[in-house]
Amino acid sequence: MQVSSASRFLGMGGSVAPDSGYDARARMVISLLASIVTIIISSVEGQLMLLGASLLYALSIRRFKALTIAYLFVAFMMGLATLCTWGLSSVAPFVSFTFKGLAVPFMRGLVMLNVVLPLALTCRIQDLLTVLKGLCLPFCIYLPGAVMIRFIPTFMNDIKQIAEALQIRGYTLTLGGMFRHPLLVLRLLFTPLLFRSLRTSEELGIAAELKGLDAQSRFVPYRSPVWSRKDTLLVAAALTVIAAALACHYLLGRAPVAGHM
Amino acid sequence: MSLLSQWSARELVVIGIFAATAKVTTLIVALAGGGMNPLSLMGKNLVFTTLLIVMLCKVSRPGTLTLFTVINSIVSMLLMGASVTLLPPLLAGALLGELAMWPGRNSTGLWPKVAAAAVFDVVTKALSLGVSYLLTRENAGMMIMIVPFVLIGYMGSLGGLYTGVHAVKELRHAGIIRQ
Structure with a gap:
């Protein structure tokens, strides 16, 4: 996946x-x-x-x-x-x-x-x-970097889902429409995305704390390069x-x- | 507590998530409007600055802006092969932004964060013009085309300061940002 x-x-x-x-x-x-x-x-x-x-x-x-x-x-x-x-x-x-x-x-x-x-x-x-x-890299750079790389595809999927939800509500996001009304598209896409980001960061943050992730944690790579x-x-x-x-x-x-x- | 271990895992995750959101959203806005569309150029910067202010309010610690910038740069270089020449302007912007936020580092108010974002935007845009000159120095006249685009982008960043303040106020009202 x-x-x-x-x-x-x-x-x-x-x-x-x-x-x-x-x-x-x-x-x-x-x-x-x-x-x-x-x-x-x-x-x-x-x-x-x-x-x-x-x-x-x-x-x-x-x-x-x-x-x-x-x-x-x-x-x-x-x-x-x-x-x-x-x-x-x-x-x-x-x-x-x-x-x-x-x-x-x-x-x-x-x-x-x-x-x-x-x-x-x-x-x-x-x-x-x-x-x-x-x-x-230090833990404070590795953890956000890993989260960022891992979640970029997820956010792309989130945007797709938001676009589908907008379509259900009657907003059709076409390339021409994006060009003509960029601010409307920005508002319709950006606000739900901001809330999704905040929710995801809350959930992941709690999960990281519950797993006891900190600077002393040892990470074993899935596959050694x-x-x-x-x-x-x-x-x-x-x-x-x-x-x-x-x-x-x-x-x-x-x-x-x-x-x- | 050392400088590099002051953030909790929860805060580091927030920084990573916002870095990913900023990257994806700005990419989508830029692609949706076409590279040369001034409105999408403004929108891209508006979204980035808004996210930056929300993140600075969510993780209210000195050094957060620099960490966000370093992570963004590293991932851009790893994932998108971004030029290393972009790193010095971003780092300089982040450090000067931190300096602007330093007097209000213990305050829970919104304005130190807005000042940091504003300084970051001004410095990075100004220094990115220097980088543009470095890349097009064989025909420096091309800078005449680059300057208006950077200025349009900066107007978007100014709009982002306004929307950032409003977004944080709404999120505080909703109890999503608690500080």
């Missing part, structure tokens, strides 16, 4: 998350490294290297439909941003409209998308809870790509980018 909830939350249409073969920690390390390096590199050459490698990484999970949808959405947002920049550049001359000036920020977004999708589409809720435990040779190779490959991208940036792409203020 937990897995199917997680899958629904991650937009996989109720199908079970496939076993990626890699440890969730390896994927997290890659996301973390990518988010830092993509900001450091400001040349097209370096970003192209990161983009190519991250795209191969995203394709390796074989979720082509999800990847296409994500790319189409990002392309739409980028098209909108390009149009706005073009419009602004024709009105305000200090706003430059150049290929390089737009390409690097867009490539940063794509690199992050490529590393986040494999993490989101292949990790189960249980894997994330195990990783959270493995990080040896295994760091295999494959994970080491994945992280090593990521580090190699980062080194190559940095080399490209410093050797080929040090020329100042047009439009840099």
Whole structure:
């Protein structure tokens, strides 16, 4: 049930998350490294290297439909941003409209998308809870973090139930209606959700106290994470790509980018 | 009692539940209205600030805002691969918010919590503009498009302060928040 909830939350249409073969920690390390390096590199050459490698990484999970949808959405947002920049550049001359000036920020977004999708589409809720435990965080961070990760799918289900209850009372929640009357939708959905959150927190809090959960409690993970040779190779490959991208940036792409203020 | 063990399991659960609710609700509002809809942008911030004030009143301890922020950031990074660059603005906002709440830390009143939420919103929005500049520095003119969106979001946060105060008053009246 937990897995199917997680899958629904991650937009996989109720199908079970496939076993990626890699440890969730390896994927997290890659996301973390990518988010830092993509900001450091400001040349097209370096970003192209990161983009190519991250795209191969995203394709390796074989979720082509999800990847296409994500790319189409990002392309739409980028098209909108390009149009706005073009419009602004024709009105305000200090706003430059150049290929390089737009390409690097867009490539940063794509690199992050490529590393986040494999993490989101292949990790189960249980894997994330195990990783959270493995990080040896203090109890005051571990408990709310675990509650948060575990209850996000439940709240998604709660929202679905509230929407069904509203439908019974004559309110039909359509996408168009949400766009036209966002404040009404906010009131109708948010107020019951706030009460549900307060009720759930009361019930869970009492349950946690009755079970004697405190900082001295010992937790035994349901399944111990295994760091295999494959994970080491994945992280090593990521580090190699980062080194190559940095080399490209410093050797080929040090020329100042047009439009840099 | 050490700083990290001042919260009971019950309070930690409340923080976790509110962090999950804030994440889910803001995600739903943002998706429902489309990313570029100013009303949904305002609604997203309004909901977040309202939940923040209710949570601060429910768990009335110094450090709660910082803990909420740390948990939100860790889970965002684990679950959604959020960029680490977002962490410093959020942490700075939370710490300054705590500072704003510090004079009224022993008070059961509502205003220290509202002040903390207000400072948190202002600081995070201002510093997130810096992060946006870092990400789009190759074409700094794009900041002209980002600033209005951040300002619209901030207007939602201001609305959230108002709705937060009203929500807490109603919840106190109903006996759901007892302090």
